[in-house]
Amino acid sequence: MTSRLFQNIVHQMKDVIDRELGVIDDTGLIVACSDTMKNGEQIEEIPDMIESTQDILVYNGFTFQPVYDETKIEYMVFVAGEDEIAKKYASILAISIDNIKQYYDEKYDKATFVKNVILDNILPGDISVKAKELHLPLEAHRVVFFIRTFDGNDVYVHDTIQNLFPARNKDFVFVIDKHNIALIKEVKSDLEHKELEQIAKTIVDTLATELLVKVYVGIGTVVNHIRDLAKSYKEARVALEVGKVFETENYIISYDNLGIGRLIYQLPTTLCELFLAEVFKKGSIDDLDEETLQTINKFFENNLNVSETSRQLYVHRNTLVYRLDKIQKITGLDLRVFDHAIIFKVAMMVKRYLDSNPIKI
Amino acid sequence: MVGPSGCGKSTTLRMIAGLEEITQGELYIDDKLVNEIEARDRDVAIVFQNYALYPEMTVFDNMAFGLKMQKIYKDEIEKRVYEAAKILDMNDFLYKKPNILSSDKQQKVAIGRAIVRQPKIFLMDELLSNLDAHLRVQMRTEIGRIHRMLQKTFIYGTHDQAEAMAMGTRVVVMRDGIIQQIDTPQGLYEKPRNMFVAGFIGSPQMNFITAKVKKKGNEIYLIFGENAIKLPPAKAKRLEDGYVDKEVVLGIRPENLHNEEAFLALMPESVLEAKIDIAEMLGADTFLYMRINDIKKKKEMYKHYTFPSFFFV
Incomplete structure (x- = not known):
């Protein structure tokens, strides 16, 4: 990565000064050169030269200038020529290389640090210290988006998201595993929830447009301290897991909107099985056929309104009443009664949850 | 494709693109069954209203990004981007960053990203919904022009019937x-x-008015409240068999209501008296909201004459 950055600078400088120039690492390997054919070549004498020098040196028609990593020489830059101008050029190149190196190191460190924070790989006490070292503000409004690709991680999904959110010190994008990517985004303090969903929609739509891939996005809650990022990350993951069970038609699932689903997700499966057995004493939920289940769902969608449900199902009102009576006979629950309806609704969700065999986070 | 929000336009577009599983039925593109074909192999491009451009890339790079990921040769990428820019009339903006572009130009960049792919089908989902009213009208003309230039199939989803009517050559109402x-x-x-x-x-x-069909001698009348209108013979014929004494819904387009003397004289038994509630002056047209026995109707003043058109269910 750094060699690519160095090469870029070397090319730009070559256009200006029109002399051969490049960068060598401490083993004598040419990592970047204006004559790209020389990249990868080894200069045997360099390690010895590094041992014996602290400053500019001239050797074999080239001027060399060291680039330090704190006190140790990490790279040498070189410019063709042994004159004063060559020395000036070497100094300028050394300054540029040093700056780009520092910038890259810092950025790389920041990204690694944030990744460690969200994955709980860093001691809580170290978070504030390290964040200060890296000049990352401790308090800022940040949120985690957890992005899951539908059929394996396209190699370009990461690049696309990174380009959508290029703010270097505010937004971070990590590949978590083959299917998952996390985006940590700094947001405005007064951001409304629908704006978070808008960001997620942008991700979904852009990936569909650019790569024709389908993704799901889980959104955690906005946190205002860097140490809480791990919480937002877990919430975003839970949102996806719970959403996969209860909101199968949605691509974007917010932890804030999980409702009863979140409650059920946190229950032990044995308790769920017990609940189902108690609710359906008279018979199983499995005794209900597809048409009956569709009727029930429509009835719930229409807030237990018989007239509206029958209209939407294109059936006579009496047909719907007959079906509801049949459900009462099978399950012992009269869905027209609010208390019974809510028990049935929760039971259907619990059943769905058990059938989906969810992963607990 | 046009229909109210939630009618299934976006889902259908996503199914065509291969982003949504087709649970039932078959989808053909050029006589080829594509149900099982991956989205990226269907030769389609999709553009959404949420066009998100890469903020740190130039317009050129925004359009080229997808092609670079497909590992297409640099020369070919350049050729396609310049061609797309020419079609979109965006040559002057190729090396500008998106943040300085107006929203319609940004939308053009999003369309450009689809054009450079050179797909067989362009899918567009509520593409203009985020634009201001006047830019929307301007852009729909633009999209029409681009469609004619490219000579490719465009499938455009919108909830706005005016957009569908203005842009569509074949419209699916959902x-x-x-x-x-x-x-x-x-x-x-x-x-x-x-x-x-x-x-x-x-x-x-x-306008919809529930009315009863009555036959008096050889004539067919529609009765609603205290009013009755005689139907012209062609319309009457369609109701004579099976609809007499039954309720129907009478549909009248506002521009088919007339108050011109000549017209009233021509059809004296189709005349109603109405009270004007509100008049909305819109420039070329004026909308009059009127009441006939408490039934609200809308009338649009038009300069041309047409006979009343009726619609029955």
Whole structure:
């Protein structure tokens, strides 16, 4: 990565000064050169030269200038020529290389640090210290988006998201595993929830447009301290897991909107099985056929309104009443009664949850 | 594809693109069954209203990004981007960053990203919804022009019937996941197949009045409240068999109501008296909201004459 950055600078400088120039690492390997054919070549004498020098040196028609990593020489830059101008050029190149190196190191460190924070790989006490070292503000409004690709991680999904959110010190994008990517985004303090969903929609739509891939996005809650990022990350993951069970038609699932689903997700499966057995004493939920289940769902969608449900199902009102009576006979629950309806609704969700065999986070 | 929000336009577009699984039925592109074909192998491009451009890339790079990921040669990428820029009339903006572009130009960049792919089909989902009203009108003309230049299939989803009527050559009207009618814009307007299409297409909306069909001698009348109107023979003929003494819904487009002397003299038994509630002056047209025995009706003043068109369910 750094060699690519160095090469870029070397090319730009070559256009200006029109002399051969490049960068060598401490083993004598040419990592970047204006004559790209020389990249990868080894200069045997360099390690010895590094041992014996602290400053500019001239050797074999080239001027060399060291680039330090704190006190140790990490790279040498070189410019063709042994004159004063060559020395000036070497100094300028050394300054540029040093700056780009520092910038890259810092950025790389920041990204690694944030990744460690969200994955709980860093001691809580170290978070504030390290964040200060890296000049990352401790308090800022940040949120985690957890992005899951539908059929394996396209190699370009990461690049696309990174380009959508290029703010270097505010937004971070990590590949978590083959299917998952996390985006940590700094947001405005007064951001409304629908704006978070808008960001997620942008991700979904852009990936569909650019790569024709389908993704799901889980959104955690906005946190205002860097140490809480791990919480937002877990919430975003839970949102996806719970959403996969209860909101199968949605691509974007917010932890804030999980409702009863979140409650059920946190229950032990044995308790769920017990609940189902108690609710359906008279018979199983499995005794209900597809048409009956569709009727029930429509009835719930229409807030237990018989007239509206029958209209939407294109059936006579009496047909719907007959079906509801049949459900009462099978399950012992009269869905027209609010208390019974809510028990049935929760039971259907619990059943769905058990059938989906969810992963607990 | 046009229909109210939630009618299934986006899902259908996503199914065509291969982003949504088709649970039932078959999808053909050029006589080729594509149900099992991966999205990226279907040769389609999709553009959404949420066009997100890469903020740190130039317009050129924004358009080229997808092609670079497909590992297409640099020369070919350049050629395609310049061609797309020419079609979109965006040559002057190729090396600008998106943040300095107006929203319609940004939308053009999003369309450009689809054009450079050179797909067989362009899918567009509520593409103009985020634009201001005047830019929307401007852009729909632009999209029409681009469509004619590219000579490719565009499938455009919108909830705005005016957009569908203005841009579509063949319009699919949808409601609750079901296709209501497929027709040309003119066909939809003049011969809607059901009350939903009749009410959805056209602005101002068609008036609906529930009326009873009565036969007096050889004439057919529609009775509503204290009013009766005689139907012209062609319309009457369609109701004579099976509808007499039954309730029907009378649909009248506002522009088909007339108050010209000549017209009233021509059809004296189709004249109603109405009280004007509100008049909305819109420039070229004026909308009059009127009451006939407490039934609200809308009338649009037009300069041309047409005979009343009726629609029955």
